[in-house]
Amino acid sequence: MSGVGPVEPGEGTHARAVLSAPRPRRGLVAQHFERHRRAVLGTLLATAVLTGGGCLYVTRPRPEPPPPPPYPSQVTAVEYLDPRAAGAATDPRSFSFDVEVTVESDHPVTVTRISQPYAGLSASSSPRTPFRTKAGSPRKITITTRVTECGKVPRNAGLPFLDVTLRNTRAIQKHSFILGSRYAQDLSRALQVACSNDFG
Template sequence: MSGVGPVEPGEGTRVRIASPAPRPRRGPLAQHFERHRRAALGVLLTTAVLAGSGYLYVTRPRPEPPPPPLHPNQVTAVAYLNPRAAEAGTDRRSFSFDVEMTVESDHPVTVVRISQPYAGLSVSSSPRTPFRTKAGSPRKITITTRVTECGKVPRNVGLPFLDVTLRNTRAIQNHSFILGSRYAQDLSRALQVACSNGLG
């Protein structure tokens, strides 16, 4: 025999083909999976998609929170309008005047308290405090000052101001509003009338 190649069987011999190894016996769970393989793969795929979506939702960028509102004294203005004419028979120790309050903000401001810096004066307002002002809507307020003790009020007021306590969702603040020279003149005149002729 010469040449290279596989050995061929001779006459009368048979080629024995090895039978495949017996399959290992499968348990009931494997048999069940084999029967429902497509459904199980669908469930696994759905679970993976939902888990990925959940991860993306949880790790998504958060929108920036809206900025907090400004402090109430930064958005509130008070302007002196005019003195109110005294009615006949009214107390000469009282002086009433109107102011207009405006709030330039999306958030309302509450007026908690209104006062004067002078110990000899008491102050009341209409509407009575506390009251809320609407954003962007001017509000007219009537303020009445009453002389309680002439010795504790100046005869000639130079630059009077109105102390107002304001509150919004950001803060509560005390602020002094200067109402201008016309208010100073009207208040000085009213104090002179209130404390003249031996009153107080």
């Protein structure tokens, strides 16, 4: 045998075809995952985004709460206006006068009660309590005091005041308003008329 060339099979032999090695079969779980890999990854990504967003929402800085409204006595004023004219049929034991209630706050204030400090006097108002007053809307109130027992009222009211119970969304407060010297003079004069026999 001579020459150069490929080796040929001898007699009674055959060339074998080289077969590629068979691929190992994947398990059912692996095949299922491969088939749905994109859907699973999308779900995982959406879950991660939602979880991260939820964490950011929970840990976000909280806005400062609005300040509480002021106490009602800090923003309410009561001003004495004038005594009411007494007619001939007026009860001499009663004295009526007007005051103006103003509020300097965005939060309305309700007047729930008005009273006198003296045990021998009763007080009522028109409008009747409770009534509400808000900023920019002063309320004119007529208060009528009546002498119920002359022995329990002073001859001269030095610095008389009104006890007013106020309420807003923050608190309920009882506050004493001094109405000034004009009110003191008018009230003393009315008490002298009402109790002239008792004062002697």
